[in-house]
Amino acid sequence: MNYLVLARKYRPQQFGEMSGQQHVVRTLSNALRTGQLAHAFLFTGPRGVGKTTTARLVAKALNCEKGPTAEPCGACTPCVEIAEGRAVDVVEIDAASNNGVDNVRDIVEAVKYRPARDRYKVFVVDEVHMLSTGAFNALLKTLEEPPEHVKFVLATTDVHKVPETILSRCQRFDFRRLTLQQIADQLAKVAEAEGMRLAPAALALVARQAEGGMRDALSLLDQVRAAAGDTPDEAAVAEALGAVDAAAISRIGAAL
Structure with missing residues (x-):
């Protein structure tokens, strides 16, 4: 049974599908339209x-x-291939488990070669704050030029752990909680798309x-659907999530 979780099934495929973060979407879209996109970005904010x-x-x-376009065709x-995470010229790196100097040297070496097919090579380094001090230092020159x-x-998610020398070389975007x-x-x-019926509450x-x-x-x-x-x-949602519903809180307040 190949069930695709909702978070992956409904991941935005266009900037216009993003919930919140309009300040980020607007700036990036304008930069793409005018051809003024920076060479390095730092995205910081809570998880998810x-x-x-x-x-x-x-x-x-x-x-x-x-x-390049602010409205990719999809x-x-x-x-x-990018949407499916298998594009050869888009390299996603988890810095939590690839945080050493040798890992960054691999990136620096890969940067030297032109894309295999696409217009740009894009390196996405997630949890970048987990890089070691030596790894950050090894990245500096390549990140700058x-x-x-x-x-x-x-x-x-922890921008305060990223060295100032890295921050100063990136265009920073602060993502907000929705x-x-x-x-x-x-x-x-x-x-609605999944055929579920839930009250606004x-x-x-x-x-x-x-x-x-x-x-x-x-x-x-997903958890609610599996449980109820x-x-x-x-009430069923509250039970599925281990939460206290508003009615219960009201009853407790009235009893005090």
């Missing part, structure tokens, strides 16, 4: 708010056969439990 998704969208925008070979065919996107309304609105769209409860993260919200919706089916009421 769109940092890695945006990095992939940047890669698609740069390498789409109709690009249908050409580069767009499809990469070849014209290379773009870097660094992502982190509002309850933004999360609830997106959950409503996903629920039930959606709001899921949104509150997500604590500002869209990925967490969709994971919680496609038509859970607020």
